[in-house]
Amino acid sequence: MNDRARALAVLRYQPADRLPIVHFGFWHETLAKWAAEGHLPAELARSWGDGNDADAEIGRRLGFDVNWYSCFHMDVGLRPGFTREVVKQLPDGSRHVRNGDGVIVLEMPEAGSIPAEIAHLLTDRATWEEHYRARYAWHTDRVDRARVRRSAGDWPAFADGGEAFLKADARNFHLGIHCGSLIGTIRNIVGVEGLSYLAADDPDLLEEIVTVSADLCYQCIERALAGGARFDFGHFWEDICYKSGPLIAPKVFGRIVVPHYARITALLAKHGIDIVSLDCDGKVDALLPYWLEAGVNTMFPIEVGTWRASLQPWRAKYGRTVRGVGGMDKVVFAHDRASIDAEIERLKPIIALGGFIPCPDHRIAPDAEWDLVRYYTDKLRALG
16 A cells, blocks of 8 residues: 555545654754754755655655645746845844735844734725736646656646656656635735724725635645646645634634635545545634535644643534544654654554644744654554
């Protein structure tokens, strides 16, 4: 059984020879540390990207089979993006920078976290029409120029022969089609506060922004699938929740966003894709029934966090419709073997439910010890 077949069998409640050993990539600082410690060649660490050859080799050395985030990414974002520029330099070395979304953020020296947002360009219909709407225009080369980063370097672009490599029989590794984002990237552009004001003050504008963005995602997916390219799963990115719940009112989410998930998952189903995962950090419980209603059936990465997220209560409430990839508390990689043993014991009854693949609940962080990650993969593989 290869990695593709094994992962799909588990999520479809079918027999598999063993549990797939899955990860969600690494912080670049983690790989740099491991290279400095002699576990990896420096060039291999520098070359890493989700789903590329370096990713496959690093995963192999650590005992992983699959990076779940191995996807075919099309250009579903702003085009062109805004030119990155420094708009203000501060005495302490930090600076205000306009990023590719048109948002001014605070960048601080040596900081590795998400920068604070200072100001947003998109605030109303006038700024939407002037600066953003045209950047979501559909064009075939949003798909045709996309590449898959795997197997002896980049494959050709989709329109230059890459499509042939995406036929199921030509590939022996796990690969999803990235379906974009229907609200998370919008939240990035307008900010959490701005999203709340739009929902209250101009819901028609918010609905229009979501629809324009979703239309572009749909058109890209439709073109990628039309020629016979095959994928193992569909995948959305959202990050629309935090530790206490959603960053958008669930009723607003259900009315404005959910219909677009439904039409995209219907398109995926038409092409035989029955596993649809969604990456949303935070406590997702309040939005979960909306995703399930719309055909999104696999939650990822199920951040354990302080709220102790787990597939178990979701399965008890919604049944076998909901699957999961994630839910492994990655903080134990900085502790000791006893902590890893305890985490695997905690995961065993969740694994036994079926339709669940343990995976570190986010990128493996710089405090992770190489030998402890290796110990984890060995112990998980021994479960059979």
